[in-house]
Amino acid sequence: MTAPEPHVNELADYERVIRPKKGLVAVDFDELWRYRELFWFLAWRDILVRYKQAVLGVAWAVLKPFLTMVVFTIVFGKLAGFSEKKGMNFETYAVLTLAGLLPWQFFANAMAESSNSLVGSSNMISKIYFPRLIIPASAVISGAVDFAIGLVILFGVMIWAGVSWQLHLLLLPVFFLVAFAAAFAIGLWLSALNVKYRDVKYIVPFIVQMGLYASPVAFPSSLVREKFGDTVFFLFSLNPMVGVIDGFRWCVLGGAFEPYWPGFGVSIAVIAALLVSGALYFRGAEKTFADVI
Amino acid sequence: MAKPIISVRGISKQYRLGAAKSQDTLRDQLMHWAKSLGKEQADASESFWALRDVCFDVKPGEVIGVIGRNGAGKSTLLKVLSQITEPTEGEIYLRGRLASLLEVGTGFHQELTGRENIFLNGVILGMTQAEVRAKFDEIVEFAEVGKFLDTPVKRYSSGMYVLLAFAVAAHLEPEILVVDEVLAVGDAAFQNKCLGKMQDVAKNRGRTVLFVSHNMAAVQALCGRIIHMGGGRVLGDGDPDTQIGAYLGEVKKPHTGIAVPLGKIIECRQLEFSPNPIVSGQPLEFTLELGAKQRTQLIDCAILIYSVYGQRVAILDLRTTSGQFTIAPDQPFRCTGRIKHFPLVEGDYRVGLFMNCSEYYSDYHDLASLTVSAATKEGELAPYAAHFRGLVELEYELKF
Numbered sequence: 001m002t003a004p005e006p007h008v009n010e011l012a013d014y015e016r017v018i019r020p021k022k023g024l025v026a027v028d029f030d031e032l033w034r035y036r037e038l039f040w041f042l043a044w045r046d047i048l049v050r051y052k053q054a055v056l057g058v059a060w061a062v063l064k065p066f067l068t069m070v071v072f073t074i075v076f077g078k079l080a081g082f083s084e085k086k087g088m089n090f091e092t093y094a095v096l097t098l099a100g101l102l103p104w105q106f107f108a109n110a111m112a113e114s115s116n117s118l119v120g121s122s123n124m125i126s127k128i129y130f131p132r133l134i135i136p137a138s139a140v141i142s143g144a145v146d147f148a149i150g151l152v153i154l155f156g157v158m159i160w161a162g163v164s165w166q167l168h169l170l171l172l173p174v175f176f177l178v179a180f181a182a183a184f185a186i187g188l189w190l191s192a193l194n195v196k197y198r199d200v201k202y203i204v205p206f207i208v209q210m211g212l213y214a215s216p217v218a219f220p221s222s223l224v225r226e227k228f229g230d231t232v233f234f235l236f237s238l239n240p241m242v243g244v245i246d247g248f249r250w251c252v253l254g255g256a257f258e259p260y261w262p263g264f265g266v267s268i269a270v271i272a273a274l275l276v277s278g279a280l281y282f283r284g285a286e287k288t289f290a291d292v293i
Numbered sequence: 294m295a296k297p298i299i300s301v302r303g304i305s306k307q308y309r310l311g312a313a314k315s316q317d318t319l320r321d322q323l324m325h326w327a328k329s330l331g332k333e334q335a336d337a338s339e340s341f342w343a344l345r346d347v348c349f350d351v352k353p354g355e356v357i358g359v360i361g362r363n364g365a366g367k368s369t370l371l372k373v374l375s376q377i378t379e380p381t382e383g384e385i386y387l388r389g390r391l392a393s394l395l396e397v398g399t400g401f402h403q404e405l406t407g408r409e410n411i412f413l414n415g416v417i418l419g420m421t422q423a424e425v426r427a428k429f430d431e432i433v434e435f436a437e438v439g440k441f442l443d444t445p446v447k448r449y450s451s452g453m454y455v456l457l458a459f460a461v462a463a464h465l466e467p468e469i470l471v472v473d474e475v476l477a478v479g480d481a482a483f484q485n486k487c488l489g490k491m492q493d494v495a496k497n498r499g500r501t502v503l504f505v506s507h508n509m510a511a512v513q514a515l516c517g518r519i520i521h522m523g524g525g526r527v528l529g530d531g532d533p534d535t536q537i538g539a540y541l542g543e544v545k546k547p548h549t550g551i552a553v554p555l556g557k558i559i560e561c562r563q564l565e566f567s568p569n570p571i572v573s574g575q576p577l578e579f580t581l582e583l584g585a586k587q588r589t590q591l592i593d594c595a596i597l598i599y600s601v602y603g604q605r606v607a608i609l610d611l612r613t614t615s616g617q618f619t620i621a622p623d624q625p626f627r628c629t630g631r632i633k634h635f636p637l638v639e640g641d642y643r644v645g646l647f648m649n650c651s652e653y654y655s656d657y658h659d660l661a662s663l664t665v666s667a668a669t670k671e672g673e674l675a676p677y678a679a680h681f682r683g684l685v686e687l688e689y690e691l692k693f
Contacts, residue, residue: 014300014386020379041416049404127399128417129376197319287379290372291308 025283031131039134039141046113046142061149065105069098069157076218091161092253098157099252100217100245102150103179107241108208110143110180114187115204118195122293132286133279136187140180147176158252166254175247182240182271188278192285195293215241220249225260233263240274243267296388297350298469298501299374304383306344306369306525343369344380345525353468356495356502358516358533360509360540362659364554366525367505371395371471374503389468392419397475398458403447407438407457410446414461428464435490436460456483463490469501470494484511491515507658508603509537541601544643544659552584555648555657560584562625564596564644570664573686577635579609581628583648588621593649594628597656598663601641606684608647620650638682639667 032039051057073094077083083093117139118125118132125132158165186207194200214236216224221242225233236242244267246259344366351357359367372378374385375393400417401410411432415425425432433439436457438449446454459475472491488511495502495515506512512519512533519536521529523543529536552560563582571577581596596609611628620626644661648654667676668686676682 014388016387018373018376018380018385018387019383020381037422038416041413041422045402045405045409045413048409049402052404123396124400124417126377127395128393130417130419193319197317197322199318199320203319290378 021287024280025286027133027279027283028131032133035131035134038130039138042134042138043141046139047145050142051145058149061146062153064146065098065101065150066153068101068105069094072097072101072218082219082223092163095154095158095161095163095252096220096249096257097218098150098154099249100215102147102154103175103244103248104212104215104217104241105150106143106147106176107179107183107244108211109146110140110183111186111190112204112208113139113143114183115190115194116201117187118191118289119198119201119293125293126290132289133188133282136191136282137184140184140187143183144180154252163253166251168251168254170251172248172251175244175251178247178268178271179241179244181275182244185240185271185274185278188282189274192278192282192289195289196285211239211241214239216245220257221246221263222257222260225263233260234266237263237266238270240267240271243271295352297386298353298388299351299503300386301347301349301351301374302384302386304344304347304370304373304380304385305342306366306373306378307340307342307381309340342525344373347383347522347525347527349520349527349530351469351501351503353501354499355518356516357504358512358519359503359505359522360507360512360519360536361522361528362544363657364524365522367522368395368473369525370522371473371503371505375471387469390419391469391471392462392465392467393471393473394418394462394465394475395471395473397455397462401446401454401458404445406443406445407436407449408442410457411461414458415464418462418465419467420465424466432457432460432464435463452480452483456486459483459487459490463487463494466498467500469503471503473505474507484508488514506603507599509541510602510604513537513602541641544662553657553660555583555646556650556653556655558586558589558652559591559620559648559650560586561646561657561660564646564661566644566661566663570666571635573637573639573665573668574634575668577632579630579632581611581626581646583620583626585620585622585625585650588619588624590651591618591620591626591648592651593647593654594626595647597645597647598637599643599645599658600684601643603643603658604684606637606642634688635665636686636688637665638684638686639665639679641665 073090077090077093077097083090088096114136117135121135124130125135190200190204221233221236224236243259243264246257246264249257250259347366347370359370361367369378371393372395373380375391375395377393377395398414400414402413405413411429412422412425415428415432416422420428433442436453436459438453438457441449441453446457449457462475475487491502491504492515494500502515504512504515516533518531519529519533520527521536521540528543529539552562554560560583561581562584563580565580567578567580568575579596581594583591583594594611596611597605598607598609599605609630609632611630618626642663642665643659644663645656645658646660647656667679
């Protein structure tokens with residue numbers, strides 16, 4: 001506690017003042033830092049519960065990306081003939097698909113969990129104070145374990161496919177952070193909207209379903225640029241996952257898959273815009289969460 | 294003179310009733326915006342003030358009881374103090390860490406073990422992991438769950454569950470502790486244990502405590518000062534005996550023709566006893582009428598009878614074997630009943646309601662009061678004074 005100074009307002013030494021907040025509310029990073037343990041504990045709880053309940057929990061985290069990869073590789077690589085078009089062998093195409101699937105599935109899960117997180121914690125929100133931003137953020141983190149399991153599979157498939165290991169691989173965490181930011185940014189918007197408008201939860205599966213086709217998961221994004229030109233590619237890059245997935249592929253497969261950086265820039269800009277606007281919207285909506293949830 | 298640790302200055306809280314109801318899906322909201330394009334926005338939503346210009350100061354170490362009828366604003370005040378909801382007007386100045394216990398077991402997860410829940414709940418309530426670890430043995434000992442530490446709490450009995458939940462909260466060490474009616478759950482042994490702990494926290498450790506309760510005995514035992522609220526305002530503030538007296542006097546006044554809201558949907562339109570006052574041992578009739586703002590199912594309902602100090606004496610269970618009642622704006626729920634020999638000892642009783650509809654359930658206190666007067670028995674010994682005789686008048690015969 002600070003000692004009261006003479007000749008100042010008698011209220012100066014109060015540590016906290018509660019009053020109505022008006023206008024835009026900034027994010028209180030100091031407070032978030034003080035509550036960091038709660039953040040980890042909530043993520044820990046989600047992870048513990050997820051893998052405790054189901055023996056299948058871990059198996060599921062392995063099977064989901066693996067089986068999807070098999071199906072996509074057969075359908076798109078073989079049947080649609082994407083792999084020949086790009087002059088790739090079947091094995092490399094499998095790696096390409098998995099390198100797209102992992103960030104996509106992380107993003108889709110994390111965004112969905114995050115969007116439902118506030119409504120799912122309505123009990124805590126109406127009974128305890130803590131910075132509400134922690135809830136959607138910790139929901140995103142809990143998806144990271146599935147991602148880590150997926151990475152192990154990816155490395156296995158890379159060895160099987162005989163892909164040469166790239167130094168770029170060290171950049172993987174950077175692109176993971178970008179995927180995290182993308183999921184969190186959309187999670188911020190949707191979780192806060194979901195508190196007020198309960199039909200938002202129907203939008204999430206729609207985004208996941210459409211997003212799978214609007215993202216270069218089963219095909220390399222260079223196909224889009226070659227076919228439709230730069231303008232369309234910029235529009236395509238408005239989908240933040242385009243940049244993330246391209247980045248992942250580059251890390252895993254190297255030089256030939258270098259992202260088209262101006263397009264990547266567009267994706268990053270979209271994520272940044274969503275993140276800042278999402279945080280501001282969330283902070284503004286936050287004060288009525290307990291009243292309407 | 295110590296400076297106040299909490300200074301509440303002109304706090305008001307307004308809730309909107311209509312706005313949230315009319316557009317609670319995004320689709321409706323978009324339609325609403327589309328329709329109102331170019332038109333002046335007429336805000337037809339109803340609002341009400343849950344708190345109105347509340348002011349008080351709390352000195353360090355004070356233990357304050359907050360009492361009042363349902364809808365007096367007690368819980369809203371605690372929610373504003375603990376920053377769960379924001380005031381519409383006014384300011385609160387705080388010094389030191391404030392922890393709130395508005396419900397036992399917030400954040401408990403059924404699938405997790407007792408041990409895991411102690412850590413999780415402790416951190417949720419505002420302890421650091423290191424603090425929980427330091428207090429861990431004390432919490433386990435208080436909760437008496439040693440053997441079941443590694444069992445998921447879904448297998449706990451409800452008594453063990455609430456005791457564990459309370460134990461975690463009771464070992465918080467904030468400068469200011471804000472407690473809502475948490476003692477309403479659990480049995481008498483639990484309540485005694487919790488009251489003892491609260492007494493210890495308040496008296497021996499010098500914490501500042503704000504405590505909401507309908508249990509006047511508990512309030513009287515714990516609190517050195519009482520804030521009496523009604524209609525969102527502070528009606529009285531000061532000495533416990535005076536404030537409790539004023540509150541009990543208020544409870545005795547009948548509600549006439551005013552529907553009392555029971556949560557968001559249900560309202561109590563009538564809860565009456567006839568005759569009132571009733572002579573002990575005589576027949577008593579009661580009438581209950583509930584209305585609803587929207588169609589819902591009334592799953593359970595019971596009239597609760599409490600002693601003046603808030604101890605539950607009896608209930609009148611209104612369930613039937615034929616199932617639930619539908620209740621709607623044009624279809625109230627109405628029930629009358631008769632008790633052949635009303636067996637309570639003379640005195641004042643407070644009447645509440647337990648109500649469970651499809652959307653929520655809760656206990657509601659002090660919806661009515663009932664005065665029982667002494668039966669005059671000619672040709673018999675004068676009975677002992679009422680406070681010696683407990684609460685129930687038994688019918689019995691003697692042989693010598």
